[in-house]
Amino acid sequence: MPKKAIFTKEQIFKKAFEVFKQNGLEAITARNLAKSLNCSPAPIYSFYTSLEILKKDLINQAKSIFMEYVKESSTEYIFLNIGIGICKFAREEKQLFHTIFLKDSSYSSLVREFRDLIKVEMSKDSRFDKLDEEFKTELFLDCWMYAHGFSTLIATNYFKDVSDSFIQKRLVSGAATMMYKRLEEYNK
CATH class of the missing domain: 1.10.10 (Arc Repressor Mutant, subunit A)
Incomplete structure (x- = not known):
C-alpha cells in the first residue's frame, strides 16, 4: 500500500x-x-x-493578484483606476510588490503585462483617440513612472497609513497635471 x-x-x-x-x-x-x-x-x-512549473504557477498567482487591483473600478476614469490599483497593491501587498518590482529585474514580464494593460485601457478612453501612438507611448511612460514611483514610496513606508482618497488625490494632482501639460504641448 x-x-x-x-x-x-x-x-x-x-x-x-x-x-x-x-x-x-x-x-x-x-x-x-x-x-x-x-x-x-x-x-x-x-x-x-519540476520547480520551473511551480515557479510559473507562483508568477501566475502574483499576476492574478496584481491584475485584480489594477482592474478594480474605483472611479469613472480607466487610466486613473490603473494608477490607484498599483498603489493599493503596493499598500496591501507590500512584500509581494517589493519582491516583484524592487528586488531585481527578473519579473520584467509582469511589468510588460502591466504596460500592455495600460495601453489597452488607454485605447478604451475616447479622449485618447486622436493622439498619435508615439505621444500615447510617451504619456504612458510618464504616468507609469509617476504611479510606480508613488507606489514604491507607499510600499517602502515613506507614506504610512495611506487612504484610498489620499492615493486618488495624489495621482490626480500629480499625474493629471503632467498629463495636461503633455496634452497642451501636443496640441500646439
Whole structure:
C-alpha cells in the first residue's frame, strides 16, 4: 500500500508562495521548500515534476493578484483606476510588490503585462483617440513612472497609513497635471 501523502498540493503551493513573497523567486528551491515545510523534498516532487512549473504557477498567482487591483473600478476614469490599483497593491501587498518590482529585474514580464494593460485601457478612453501612438507611448511612460514611483514610496513606508482618497488625490494632482501639460504641448 502506498504511503499516504503528508501534504496536499495546495499546502505546498501556499508555503511556496509565502517563500516567494518573502525572498523572491530565486529562493524557490527544493531544499528551501522542504526546510520550510519541515519535510524532505519528496512531497514537493510528488506534485511538481519540476520547480520551473511551480515557479510559473507562483508568477501566475502574483499576476492574478496584481491584475485584480489594477482592474478594480474605483472611479469613472480607466487610466486613473490603473494608477490607484498599483498603489493599493503596493499598500496591501507590500512584500509581494517589493519582491516583484524592487528586488531585481527578473519579473520584467509582469511589468510588460502591466504596460500592455495600460495601453489597452488607454485605447478604451475616447479622449485618447486622436493622439498619435508615439505621444500615447510617451504619456504612458510618464504616468507609469509617476504611479510606480508613488507606489514604491507607499510600499517602502515613506507614506504610512495611506487612504484610498489620499492615493486618488495624489495621482490626480500629480499625474493629471503632467498629463495636461503633455496634452497642451501636443496640441500646439
